[in-house]
Amino acid sequence: MKATIERATLLKCLSHVQSVVERRNTIPILSNVLIEASADGALKLMATDLDLQVVDTAAATVDTPGATTVSAHTLFDIARKLPEGSQVQITAADGKMLIVAGRARFNLSTLPRDDFPVIAEGELPTKFELPCATLKQIIDKTRFAISTEETRYYLNGIFLHVAEADGTPVLKAAATDGHRLARVTVPRPEGAEGMPDVIVPRKCVAELRKLLDEVDGTIEVSLSPTKIRFDLGTAILTSKLIDGTFPDYSRVIPTGNDKLLKLDPKSFMQGVDRVATIASEKTRAVKMALERDRITLSVTSPENGTAAEEVPGAYTSTEFEIGFNARYLMDILGQIEGDSVEVHLADAAAPTLIRENDTAPALYVLMPMRV
Template identity: 35%
Template structure:
């Protein structure tokens, strides 16, 4: 095996796959990348047995072959080389040589046959979606995933396919984020729900660039695969049933507050400085054309903010975890947002004033 290419051209696909490789691993070969050269193309594969990333790039002076190379060492070497360097990588027995200018490195390799492959995805549905649309779906929802919750099905992101719409939904039991995008064509299988684990979602977020390129999503019984011209991402799915999230979205929350998103976000951030560090509670009072925000802590310190708002609401006071509110506002894009409220004991629905395709539900907090 041998190939040669510019440092910058090699660094991008290398950075894509190296994040998947676990720093702690049970199999020594999992610390390595599977590197293959075939028909003038280099493919590099990294996996932790849950998530797999395959990156492809055309190379010069190719000699077909395959080997495994220590992932982080190769990445650190290539990253540390001078800009514009020409990198040549070749295999000699059980060692791999990396050369660039006057620099030369020799790395230990392991046989390519030892490298584990994820099971083949037996796709039951195939969906085409633009990269920009999928990136937006993840950005607006992934932050609400649970972390190490005993309800393991919450430690991931729901992909809900229904007719010609793809919805992404995340919840940790205290708040919920939902975003949807229209598909050009409905999947042949109709409706389908899958849960992608947290690490898979995070790697997919790193990978997506927000271009107008079309991605192909393949949904299998136990895997999801995302294909782009230069990279293939595969993740195992969480085997579980996601809760009925539509039952959580408030119905009849008829008290609407329309407010400038950035003004509200800044006021909440200031008030949060003096909120209780443990509960992060803020009190939101709705008055005619005004939103009053207050916070206090055990040291008897207090913050008060007033924000102009379009309210149409009688007096109403409700407590929230300020972090959940701030993250919901941060995931929206519109200039004005609408908070739909019912009473002090009911969840609030937060959405853009002009759009329903991204919605956030935040449970109330007793103060």
């Protein structure tokens, strides 16, 4: 195999695929990136961790078609350090790869391409397109609530399913870790009817979000009950789905919370952040005392002392106190884009509903803490 490619192009492709590769691998081939040069002048790069695979294609000058695999992180580091604007010549033969750019020469060991595992996609019967901005919104507004507890593996991703809301077909995305829930509702894209309920794993979500920053327009999504594929222009991301049943999260969304508090999310978030400075790392608990049009935030820490701050807000219901985990509360407030947020409360022990307004696509539920 012999091919020449511009350094910037090679670096961009490698940055897309190399982050899938785990730093510590017991299987040597999984540390490698598959490089395939075809006669039609395309260089295809592929990396996988057996659950997730990313393929990217770039234009190159191919003298001799062929394929080989080489350490992904090493090649990425080399490409990063090569002079800007240089042409990179890649030659592979007899278990070695020679990389020449300007006066720099690197000779790397390779492994045969036949050993490289490829995720077999099988049939992906459901196909639809989503605008790039919609997919970003779905990820950004839900992924902070994905659970990191490996024992509850079915919560380690974003749950996608189609439903009817007030007679309108919608696509819903939800994530929860048992303490908080985030849900986004968007119009159901054409072709998504009859789609199976799927859980997209956390790592796939993170890689997809990185790739979305470099794409515009629409993304083609293809899926089956076990696999999902995203077509992002030159890059294609394929992932296995989490094999599990996501809990019926609609049961925890409160419908009868009658106490309404309206706030400016930014100043409220800053207030929470300030008083939480002295909260102990373990509990991170902040107490909210609600009185008519007055909200007092306070923290009491046995080792650090106390902190309190009054924040403005509109509230006319009965006075009471409730506690929340400061970080969880700030994660949710950080997703509110408008200058007003509605907090629907019931009592100190019941789940609290937080949303921008009743027409906003995103909705959050936060469990209170005893303080």
